[in-house]
Amino acid sequence: MTLIIENLPLFLIGLRATLILAAITLAASTIIGVTLGVLATLPSRAIRLLVALYVETLRDIPLIVTIFTIFFGAPFAGVPLEPLPAVAIGLSLWGGANGAEIVRGGIQSVPAGQAEAATALGLYRWQVYLKVLLPQALRAVLPAYTGLLALIVQSTSLGALVGVTEFLKAGGLVIERSTVMQGINPSFQIYGFVLLVYFAICSTLSFASRRLNRRLSAGAQGRAISVPDASRL
Amino acid sequence: MEFDLDYLMRQIPALRAGLALTVQASALAILISIAIGLVGASVRTLRLPGLAHLFVAYVELIRNTPLLVQLFFIFFGLPAVGLTLSLFWSGVLALSLWAGAFQTENIRGGLAAVSPGLSEAARAVGLTRAQYLRLIGLPLAVRTGLPAMLNTCVSLIKNSAYLSAIGVQELTGVAFDRIASDFRAFEMLAVLLVGYLSVVLSLSFAVRGIEYRLQAPFRR
Numbered sequence: 001m002t003l004i005i006e007n008l009p010l011f012l013i014g015l016r017a018t019l020i021l022a023a024i025t026l027a028a029s030t031i032i033g034v035t036l037g038v039l040a041t042l043p044s045r046a047i048r049l050l051v052a053l054y055v056e057t058l059r060d061i062p063l064i065v066t067i068f069t070i071f072f073g074a075p076f077a078g079v080p081l082e083p084l085p086a087v088a089i090g091l092s093l094w095g096g097a098n099g100a101e102i103v104r105g106g107i108q109s110v111p112a113g114q115a116e117a118a119t120a121l122g123l124y125r126w127q128v129y130l131k132v133l134l135p136q137a138l139r140a141v142l143p144a145y146t147g148l149l150a151l152i153v154q155s156t157s158l159g160a161l162v163g164v165t166e167f168l169k170a171g172g173l174v175i176e177r178s179t180v181m182q183g184i185n186p187s188f189q190i191y192g193f194v195l196l197v198y199f200a201i202c203s204t205l206s207f208a209s210r211r212l213n214r215r216l217s218a219g220a221q222g223r224a225i226s227v228p229d230a231s232r233l
Numbered sequence: 234m235e236f237d238l239d240y241l242m243r244q245i246p247a248l249r250a251g252l253a254l255t256v257q258a259s260a261l262a263i264l265i266s267i268a269i270g271l272v273g274a275s276v277r278t279l280r281l282p283g284l285a286h287l288f289v290a291y292v293e294l295i296r297n298t299p300l301l302v303q304l305f306f307i308f309f310g311l312p313a314v315g316l317t318l319s320l321f322w323s324g325v326l327a328l329s330l331w332a333g334a335f336q337t338e339n340i341r342g343g344l345a346a347v348s349p350g351l352s353e354a355a356r357a358v359g360l361t362r363a364q365y366l367r368l369i370g371l372p373l374a375v376r377t378g379l380p381a382m383l384n385t386c387v388s389l390i391k392n393s394a395y396l397s398a399i400g401v402q403e404l405t406g407v408a409f410d411r412i413a414s415d416f417r418a419f420e421m422l423a424v425l426l427v428g429y430l431s432v433v434l435s436l437s438f439a440v441r442g443i444e445y446r447l448q449a450p451f452r453r
Binding site for chain 2: 202
């Protein structure tokens with residue numbers, strides 16, 4: 001316990017990096033997710049197929065392989081990347097694929113009559129999406145999106161493998177430091193502590209997701225969107 | 234730099250060894266995780282005092298923490314308190330515990346879907362709760378929950394790539410080792426892409442096929 005308090009500054013640096021990484025990933029995933037999610041509901045079969053190809057590929061390859069590919073592959077492509085941007089890109093590509101599935105589900109959960117009525121009133125297609133479908137989809141996707149955020153926070157720990165000093169890496173540094181300087185091995189306590197902090201953050205998000213789901217499904221119409229589970233990681 | 238097929242051919246023995254390790258670790262972890270799931274779902278359905286709460290805590294802990302941290306805790310943390318496992322078995326244990334939590338939920342979901350009339354009938358003919366679970370509840374629950382269980386297995390195989398993080402030389406570990414030592418990326422990345430995609434996609438298709446077959450008696 002004293003070890004944790006002594007090293008609090010380092011843990012806080014790590015936690016800050018974890019939260020920043022999660023925030024960047026959430027923002028970028030949202031941009032990719034909304035774009036691809038909308039494309040996936042367009043009538044063009046070719047576009048839908050391309051989106052499905054992207055989504056399936058990113059979701060079926062282990063996330064660790066995606067991140068390694070970007071970090072170690074970037075120099076080969078002539079653009080060496082720092083660890084943090086490399087991880088942010090990898091996580092965002094993956095988060096965007098999951099986001100796209102959620103947004104697509106959200107748009108499809110809006111009753112078809114809404115889009116038909118908007119078209120009949122003479123709205124352009126972009127207006128139908130921007131003013132009718134997306135605002136209504138937003139409500140439906142909130143629980144699933146909160147669940148996705150919990151998964152993103154968990155996945156940021158992969159940054160530790162390519163040298164981002166996020167929360168897990170900070171724990172590793174604390175262990176290294178006390179092994180070298182004090183000759184003790186606090187791996188059990190420190191990784192236990194790291195586990196509990198992630199648990200505190202992610203279970204809060206999962207709880208919020210479940211509550212939102214219950215509240216929304218009380219008055220919801222159409223079908224529910226499944227909340228992404230950690231088993232999708 | 235272009236794709237060098239000769240280079241790739243020379244790496245095949247190493248890759249095959251990596252793939253074998255991936256398959257071994259996944260297969261063991263799948264078996265153990267299903268065993269955990271069967272026990273967990275039974276314990277929670279029987280509402281065994283204490284034990285049922287323990288399983289709730291276990292499932293929540295696993296679902297809400299990163300697999301990588303679980304793996305580090307098992308591989309680096311447990312030896313510090315005297316519980317030393319080999320590299321391979323640390324990995325198998327981490328994967329099993331991770332997937333076991335999801336299998337518990339999958340099978341519990343299946344049990345919840347079993348018609349309550351069956352458990353009442355079982356009690357009426359004098360079966361104990363444990364006998365009901367073993368003879369009627371669990372077999373039906375596994376049938377109902379099979380698609381979800383297989384999806385968890387697919388995720389487990391995919392996530393066996395995490396074992397490279399502690400140095401297990403499975404497929405991902407071998408591939409990135411080669412990239413680092415030979416300074417060639419495309420060949421190995423292509424192998425990983427094709428390898429994981431083909432395993433995961435073919436299993437996903439199999440799951441869909443099984444789902445369709447299991448639905449057969451209920452289709453009109």
